[in-house]
Amino acid sequence: MMSELALFDQVIDRSAMNSDKWDKYSNDVIPMWVADMDFDAPACVKTALQNRIQQGVFGYTHIPKALVAAIQTHLQTSYDWPISGTHLVHLPGLVCALHLSVQTFSLPGDTIVVPGPVYYHLTKAPEMAGRNLLSIKMTLQEGRWLPDWQAFEKACALSDSKMILLCNPHNPGGTVYRREELEVIHGLAQKYDLLVVSDEIHCDLILDDITHVPFASLNQDAAQRTITLMAPSKTYNLAGLGYAFAVIENTHLRQRFNQGRAGLIPVPNMLGLTAAQAAYEEGQVWHHSLITYLRTNRDYIVERLADTPLTVSHLEATYLAWIDASNLPVEDAYAFFLExxxxxSPGKDFGDANFIRLNFGCSMSVLQQALYRIENAIRVLQKR
Known part of the structure; x- marks a missing residue:
């Protein structure tokens, strides 16, 4: 039988899958952009989906009690975070929850504080809702991307500041906020009475020996002022099945959130519910092997690009390398590597055009081919 790690070496042809990732470019381009892995889903997920499909009736579906229990067990086991099933809000995706949170809990002209560069929907949500986006610049501090803490407090202290949008683990910087750093952010939220919307979709993709701390788990005050957004989609490569969830312990916030979504955001897809339950109940061995494989890929990128003008900062989590291309003598690094x-992914999408983001959630053979093309393009450029 093929080992778990060997499963990730398989190169799966996605050309007939209507894949956003693979259909964006021509066949001679290796796509390493959107946060979508190329790995086969866990066998337990495929079996659960096949069994459900064999039932043959696909009517309206409510949330399975077993899924609620699986999420509770996962959060308790992984993060020592006990939650009530009533605190869960089940969603068809995380992005819509970001936008809904901004629109429901702030007014036009309010200021939303966001540490960045960051995943672009954390900045799009305030901008599209007519809110004042105040981005706090993150810088490398002892090798980790962290906010300017003084600027952070100054932004929170503004009279019209209403909300912090937090991305933890950070996308694209890969930072896993430590408990003491989260406590600083909580102190600001408490001092200036701000709501915190914490995007924690990559929390199960920690590559270093670090424990993820859900922001809402810090203390009772944090629990009462936080909307936590999570999903199995990145971890188990289930994005196309459309399932995510929010943890909202504050009853008033949860009621307002549900009122805001009514008639606009549907319940999750039946197959998404099925896949999520299987992943959380039975996907632990696959997940452990995935982390081992991604860690190897991450370290390989650092090794291969060490002698190039590109600078790869250490990534504590995710499968998305944030690469500084400012020393590359080209006007547009994204266009250069596309050629x-x-x-x-171009760094400007996240807030810094000096960078590119590279998705290494793929087989080692594909990664090797992509890095060869990157290195060769740089060598040719340097000989000009």
Whole structure:
């Protein structure tokens, strides 16, 4: 029988899957952009989906009690975070919850504080809702991307500041906030009475020996002022099945959130519910192997690019390398590497055009080919 790790070496042809990731570019470009892994889903998930499909009736579906129990067990086991099933709000995705939170809990002209560069929907949500986006610049501090703490407090102290949008683990910087750092952020939220919306979708993708701390688990005050957003989609490569959840312990906030979504945001897809339950109940062995494989890929990128003008900061979590291309003598690093046959994400989408983001959630053989193209393009450039 093939080992768990060997499963991740398989190169799966996605050309007939209507894949956003693989259909964006021509066949001669290796796509390494959107946060979508190329790995086969856990066998337990595929079996659960096949069994459900065999039942043959796909009517309206409510949330399975077993899924609620699986999420509770996962949060308790992984993060020592006990929650009530009544605190869960089940969603078809995390992005809609970000936008809904901004629109429900702030007014036009209010200020939303966001440490960045960051995943672009954390900045789009305030902008599209007519709110004042105040981005706090994150800088490398002892090798980790962290906010400017003085600027952070100054932003929170503004009279029209109403909310902090937090991304933890951070996308694209890969930082896993330590408890003491989260306590600083909580102190600001408490001092200036701000709501915290914490995007924690990558919390199960920690590559270092670090424990993720859900912001709402810090203390009772944090629990009462936080909307936590999580999903199995990144961890188990289930994004196309459309399932996420919010943890909202404050009854008033949860009621307002549900009122805001009524008639606009539907209940999750039946197959998404099925896949999520299987992943949380039975996907632990697959998940452990995934983390081992991603860690190897991460370290390989650092090793291969060490002698190039590109700077790869250490990534504590996610499968998305945040690469500084400012020393590369080109006007547009994204366009440069696209011409070389590698489709990365442009840093400007996250707030810094000096960077590119590279998705290494793929087989080692594909990663090796992509890095060869990157290195070769740089060598040719340097010889000009």
């Amino acid at each position: 070389a046959g590698v489709g990365v």
